[in-house]
Amino acid sequence: MTMTLLRHLAVAIVAGALVWAASVQLNAFRDYQIAEIAVYVVAIAGLSVLIGLSGQISLGNGAFMAIGAYATALLVIHLNWPVWAVFPASAAITAVAGGVVGIAAARLSGPYLAGATLLLAVALPSLALQWPGVFGGDQGLSIVVTAPARLGATFPLTRWQAWVCSLAALITLVLLANLVRSRVGRNWRAIRDDPVAAALTGLNVGRLRVLAFVVSATCAGLAGAMLTFTTTLVSPGSFTLSLSIALLTGAVLGGLGTLAGAIWGALVIVLVPTYVTDVATSHGLSSGVAANIPIAAYGVVLIVVMLLFPNGIQGGVRRLAGPLLPANLTRLASPDRQQPASEQAEGLASPDRRRPVSEHQEEGTK
């Protein structure tokens, strides 16, 4: 246990040093992108754990991001809290919301759960319009973020934002990595693979499902807080359905249930649209067309990845690099490496369930 923790910490420190080195070299816009990637890493990791490990789906994590983002703005504006206090507080507030939704969600499965969370993503931002006095309506709320004075007057703000967000993302990843390797993570995989068998062995399926939702929502809330800290603005327009879909795209693309996959997913989500738009504009396409090409590309990517590489980028990386790496290093990169044995066993027990063995996780339903 302690070995696992130490190993995760060591990787995180190396990653942190690399990010630090990159942030010092790069210009302000790239620093902003680092912060943005960190935001998406946290949000996607939370969603990936929920879908990949506990087998529940959420199309509403964008709504949880909105809760965290508004909590941050309100805490900063009204109470003037510093950033190190605001992030955990916003995450905690979102955790409570996640618990409430999770209790409702634990009874639902498959399309019902997807639909309820989808509606949550659509409905929640409308609260901001209903009470413009508190939430600023369409305009939203803006906060002031400054780099600490001791870094010097000329220190670029975006670099400070990149540092804070990367640190928050690394801490989250270490905590999540330990969680998925712990008993809780194993129990999640058990209820995902076969809820009935898991319940028979004494696991409280309902409670584990709610816990997964709480963890996922906490990550989303923290990501929302980081987003507010990075953009210094929070408005209902930032939390559309497309945000929730982008998170899902990132999680699927990177590889569900793997934390390294969340990093791949975040890189693609942040960098590819900017790149594609740049290329399209430089080839003389109108801005309307250029703006829509990344959207269409998202769609193609989602479909192609699902049809051809259902385990995502991380699945491909693992297949290529797996034999080259020491076994424990591979496990670190992907806590979910082994095919759960119960999957094959279940296939034997119920041949009428048409399920290919090689596929990744099934939602814990039926």
Place this chain on the structure above:
Amino acid sequence: MNEFLQFTLGGVSFGMVYAAIGLSLVLIWRGTRILNYSQGAMAMLTTYIALTVITRTGSYWVGFGVALASGLVLGAVIERVVIRPVENKPPLNPVVVTIGLLVLIEGIAGIIYGGQYRSFPTAFSVTGLHAGSVPLGISRNDLFVAAAVLTAALALAALFRYTSAGLRLRAAAFNAYAARLLGVRVGRVLTLGWALAGLIGALAGLLVSPDTFLYPSSMDSIFVLGFTAAVIGGLDSPVGAIVGGLILGVTLNYAGGYLGSNLVPLFGLAALIAVLMIRPSGLFSASHSRQV
């Protein structure tokens, strides 16, 4: 009291559109156990096609017919090309594929038609009807909307009950394995189901677009509410989808009318949660809920 009557009748008209989307989702769900998240986007695309045809020919009904036909074709093509490979995969794979389709179709529509809002013509006059001197809050066009959806639903019911294609559709939905043993070409039947769903979805797009305007994501909220209608009804039951659509349409129209339109999506969520808390598989679902 007048107000109440207006909200109710207006809600019925909206509810019929949600019911149509719900119906198309139920058609696909019964056959393939896949929820088609791209249903709204498909309807948006066929409505754009209708708008192009209407502008070219000047006839609403030609555009109407072309849109329905293209819905039919689009549904069949999508099933054959991208859905067939994930049909027997874990439930998450088709979810992601259909969400990918949603994003792809909206992106394509944005590239071809641009993002601006376009108005879409109605079939009939939108002047409010009166019973004596009492305004009813609905127009001839609202009556057409309700009649069109009801006609489509009855035609579907007749198709399912009285034709051999309908019998095959029911058999494949009931037990694909047994149906295949008895000589039903299940693959074709599933394609037919998707094609019919595409047609009903196209109808919903045509009927609702005068109210929502037409733009690449114009059907998103309609889809979400149509999906809610189908879930309230139980996803398995065509009658349930229509009843769910009516319940939702009327509830949301009361909420919007009495409390302000900002809260409408929130009340949709509340209605969905309330129904699912009481019956986790919807009101009309025949299948039993899980025991875990």
